[in-house]
Amino acid sequence: AQRVTQPEKLLSVFKGAPVELKCNYSYSGSPELFWYVQYSRQRLQLLLRHISRESIKGFTADLNKGETSFHLKKPFAQEEDSAMYYCAPFFYGGSQGNLIFGKGTKLSVKP
Amino acid sequence: NAGVTQTPKFQVLKTGQSMTLQCAQDMNHNSMYWYRQDPGMGLRLIYYSASEGTTDKGEVPNGYNVSRLNKREFSLRLESAAPSQTSVYFCASTPGPFRANYGYTFGSGTRLTVV
Numbered sequence: 545a546q547r548v549t550q551p552e553k554l555l556s557v558f559k560g561a562p563v564e565l566k567c568n569y570s571y572s573g574s575p576e577l578f579w580y581v582q583y584s585r586q587r588l589q590l591l592l593r594h595i596s597r598e599s600i601k602g603f604t605a606d607l608n609k610g611e612t613s614f615h616l617k618k619p620f621a622q623e624e625d626s627a628m629y630y631c632a633p634f635f636y637g638g639s640q641g642n643l644i645f646g647k648g649t650k651l652s653v654k655p
Numbered sequence: 656n657a658g659v660t661q662t663p664k665f666q667v668l669k670t671g672q673s674m675t676l677q678c679a680q681d682m683n684h685n686s687m688y689w690y691r692q693d694p695g696m697g698l699r700l701i702y703y704s705a706s707e708g709t710t711d712k713g714e715v716p717n718g719y720n721v722s723r724l725n726k727r728e729f730s731l732r733l734e735s736a737a738p739s740q741t742s743v744y745f746c747a748s749t750p751g752p753f754r755a756n757y758g759y760t761f762g763s764g765t766r767l768t769v770v
Contacts, residue, residue, distance in 0.1 A: 553695070578758060588698075588745065590758035630697060642713070643759055645690075647697035 546571050546635045550646035557621050558654050565616040565649045567631030575633040577614045578643070579605055582628040591616075591629070601625070621653045657681050661746050661762035668736045668769045676731040676765050678746030685751045687729035688713075688759070689721060691742040698745065704729055705752040736769045743767070 547570045557563055569575065577594040592600045594607045594614060605616045614631060631646040662677045680687065685706045690698040690713075700713030702721040710721050718740060720732045729748075733740060746762040 550697075580759075587763045588747075588759075588761040593758060642700060642703070643688075644700075645698040647695060 546575075546633070546644055548631055548633050548644050548646040550629075550631055550649050552649045553647070554650045554652065556652045556654065559623055560620050563616075563618045563621045563625070563651065563653075565629050565631075565651065567614045567616065567646060569612050569614065569631075569633045571612070571633065571635055573636065574609070575635050577605070577607055578632045578634065579603070579614075579616050580630045580632055580645075582630070582648075584627070588630070621651075623653045623655055626651055626653045659746055659748055659760050659762035661744075661765050663765060664763065665766050666768070668733075668767065670737060670769060672736050673732065673734050674736065675733075676744055676746075676767075677728070678730065678762060679728045680746075680748040680760070681727065682748060682750075682760065683726070684748035684760070685726070686749045687723065688747045688749075689719075689729070689731045690745045690747065691715065692745060692764070693742050701731065701744075733767075736767075738769045741767060741769045 549568045551566050579591040580588045581591040582588045603618045605614050607614050628648050628650050630648045632643050634643050659680045688703040689701040692698050699715045701719050704710045704723040707726045722730045744765045747759040749759050750757050
């Protein structure tokens with residue numbers, strides 16, 4: 545079964561500290577992988593996608609196929625990074641692919 | 656450039672009442688989706704429409720119906736609202752069912768409370 549796990553509900557760090565938000569998935573194939581971010585009471589926004597290997601707002605994510613993980617990292621957290629982060633693999637299947645969201649990790653960056 | 660527009664933004668219903676949540680996109684996207692967001696549960700897919708004229712159930716379809724009115728509009732209907740349907744509802748769209756690399760564009764959400 546397709547499944548995505550974000551083990552931490554809440555992650556609290558101080559400004560300037562490194563951040564790693566964990567994401568693990570289970571899938572027999574190779575999904576497309578995304579991270580979405582939701583700032584307080586705003587709509588979800590695409591943060592980054594693994595296929596483009598981009599860095600957005602200082603965040604990066606590396607796909608580890610062996611561990612089936614796609615952890616989100618930032619070397620120095622900023623207060624404006626406080627938000628809800630969702631890992632979202634896109635699974636292909638049959639006539640339709642679907643984006644499956646993890647339960648999310650709330651990142652709180654303290655001054 | 657509006658993107659994905661949802662109406663209303665807030666709604667309070669009494670148990671048993673019905674209502675329709677509206678969603679429209681102006682990006683010429685083929686695929687549209689309805690999600691609900693609950694604390695500790697993340698986003699769960701209710702229904703989706705891969706293309707105009709098709710709709711399919713997602714993970715949590717019970718108690719909901721959808722209509723893909725045309726390429727732009729995808730509505731979600733609650734026929735008899737229940738307190739368990741208190742949630743924030745998000746509509747999303749993407750260029751096509753397999754165009755995941757473009758990402759999903761989300762609306763701003765409808766906060767629904769059923770009392």
